[in-house]
Amino acid sequence: MEVLIIGGGIIGLSSAFYLQQAGYAVTVIDRTDMQQGCSYGNAGYICPSHFVPLATPGIVRQGLKWMLNAKSPFYIRPSLSPDMISWGWQFMKSATRAHVERSAVPLRDIALLSKRLYEEWTQTPGLDFSYDPQGMLELFNTEENAHHAEETIKEAKSLGLDARLIDKATLQNMEPDTAINALGAVYFPGDAQLYPNQLMNSLKDWLRTHGVQFRGNEEVTGFITDGNKVKGVKTKTAVYAADHIVVAAGVWSRDLARELQLKIPMVGGRGYSVTFENGPYKVRHSVILSEARVAISPMNGNKIRFGGTMEITGLNAPPRMQRVQGILESVKRYFPAYDIPLPAAEDVWYGYRPCSADGLPHIGTLERYPNVTVATGHSMLGISLGAATGKLVGELVTRAPLSMDISPFKVERFS
Ligand SMILES: Cc1cc2nc3c(=O)[nH]c(=O)nc-3n(C[C@H](O)[C@H](O)[C@H](O)COP(=O)(O)OP(=O)(O)OC[C@H]3O[C@@H](n4cnc5c(N)ncnc54)[C@H](O)[C@@H]3O)c2cc1C
Numbered sequence: 001m002e003v004l005i006i007g008g009g010i011i012g013l014s015s016a017f018y019l020q021q022a023g024y025a026v027t028v029i030d031r032t033d034m035q036q037g038c039s040y041g042n043a044g045y046i047c048p049s050h051f052v053p054l055a056t057p058g059i060v061r062q063g064l065k066w067m068l069n070a071k072s073p074f075y076i077r078p079s080l081s082p083d084m085i086s087w088g089w090q091f092m093k094s095a096t097r098a099h100v101e102r103s104a105v106p107l108r109d110i111a112l113l114s115k116r117l118y119e120e121w122t123q124t125p126g127l128d129f130s131y132d133p134q135g136m137l138e139l140f141n142t143e144e145n146a147h148h149a150e151e152t153i154k155e156a157k158s159l160g161l162d163a164r165l166i167d168k169a170t171l172q173n174m175e176p177d178t179a180i181n182a183l184g185a186v187y188f189p190g191d192a193q194l195y196p197n198q199l200m201n202s203l204k205d206w207l208r209t210h211g212v213q214f215r216g217n218e219e220v221t222g223f224i225t226d227g228n229k230v231k232g233v234k235t236k237t238a239v240y241a242a243d244h245i246v247v248a249a250g251v252w253s254r255d256l257a258r259e260l261q262l263k264i265p266m267v268g269g270r271g272y273s274v275t276f277e278n279g280p281y282k283v284r285h286s287v288i289l290s291e292a293r294v295a296i297s298p299m300n301g302n303k304i305r306f307g308g309t310m311e312i313t314g315l316n317a318p319p320r321m322q323r324v325q326g327i328l329e330s331v332k333r334y335f336p337a338y339d340i341p342l343p344a345a346e347d348v349w350y351g352y353r354p355c356s357a358d359g360l361p362h363i364g365t366l367e368r369y370p371n372v373t374v375a376t377g378h379s380m381l382g383i384s385l386g387a388a389t390g391k392l393v394g395e396l397v398t399r400a401p402l403s404m405d406i407s408p409f410k411v412e413r414f415s
Contacts, residue, residue: 048384076313079314
């Protein structure tokens with residue numbers, strides 16, 4: 001049985017990993033050389049602590065304020081494109097307290113499953129990705145967020161997750177390498193960190209060694225259908241036949257889904273990161289700066305990555321260095337000794353998070369085409385949920401019992 005996976009990001013590669021193990025002949029096809037996409041330069045958090053989806057009542061209010069500031073963590077370029085309008089409408093409808101409450105358990109469950117699977121991967125010969133289960137610190141420096149931190153801890157505990165309020169002195173003891181300007185932090189001991197570039201390269205090597213075929217620099221432009229079966233895909237130069245097709249093309253899955261008469265409202269939430277190797281900046285835990293929405297990730301022993309912003313401007317807009325400047329200035333507000341110079345544009349990475357309209361992924365086999373499985377829309381959580389999504393795709397394709405209830409992630413929920 002031959003499976004063709006469209007997309008060689010974390011979701012596609014993780015799916016390939018489980019499908020290869022299930023004995024399938026797997027081909028991964030990607031329109032790029034698979035070196036730079038969203039799954040590479042991200043912050044690498046494995047975060048069961050992120051049980052709140054992007055669509056919340058607060059983000060709409062806060063987002064409108066932030067839109068006026070070029071260095072702020074969030075920006076939407078107003079647009080009349082039908083994709084943007086459809087996404088915006090569904091996003092506003094989803095940003096309710098009830099949706100946040102409904103989403104917490106499924107997000108927790110898929111994150112915990114994923115974390116357990118990444119731990120299994122650390123024992124898999126040939127896979128190496130600097131997995132570090134030291135937990136995450138979410139720093140705050142306003143009274144409003146100190147109060148919010150207490151609420152978060154209550155909610156986390158009610159979900160059975162470990163979350164602790166850390167005062168300024170304890171925070172400084174946990175991060176002794178530089179002075180910190182914060183009122184305190186929430187510590188999530190159950191979170192972990194990995195080095196995404198290494199994960200992706202290691203997965204590709206492992207898959208190649210185990211017989212998975214790769215077709216790089218080939219863009220899927222359409223599908224060949226026969227009744228309710230998809231027999232293969234078309235690229236500009238070739239046709240690939242397959243028994244089962246997995247659509248894991250990140251934010252571009254929206255356009256491929258349309259070819260299958262399926263509506264997945266999704267936009268690319270662009271984020272930026274800069275990485276320093278053997279530099280003077282040091283943190284011992286993964287850190288989030290709550291007010292600034294900036295992530296600081298220690299990676300692979302000698303690296304540190306600063307990342308953030310959510311910029312919704314279409315998929316071809318030139319990068320905006322003001323956003324990167326905003327990230328680095330935010331770091332200095334919490335870590336006053338860190339005067340991080342703005343790097344040259346070519347040293348700044350950016351990627352497009354596949355932001356679904358309700359902040360939940362779309363994972364499932366299509367009702368209309370039972371030999372097509374879709375896995376996309378992971379927004380800010382594609383790495384965290386990557387291993388579990390691959391496992392679930394493997395189970396869907398092989399029709400094995402599912403590791404968890406995936407009904408909240410139904411692919412057709414907006415169709
Ligand atoms: C700054 C930043 C920080 C982040 N930090 C974290 C974090 O700490 N933890 C976390 O869990 N997540 C994080 N994320 C989010 C995470 O990176 C994404 O959710 C994840 O990478 C999405 O993976 P994917 O496989 O769905 O998509 P992608 O990585 O975008 O892969 C999709 C692939 O499909 C290919 N493709 C598209 N269209 C076609 C086509 N027609 N034909 C063939 N190939 C096609 C693309 O070339 C691409 O390689 C962060 C993102 C950003 C930007």
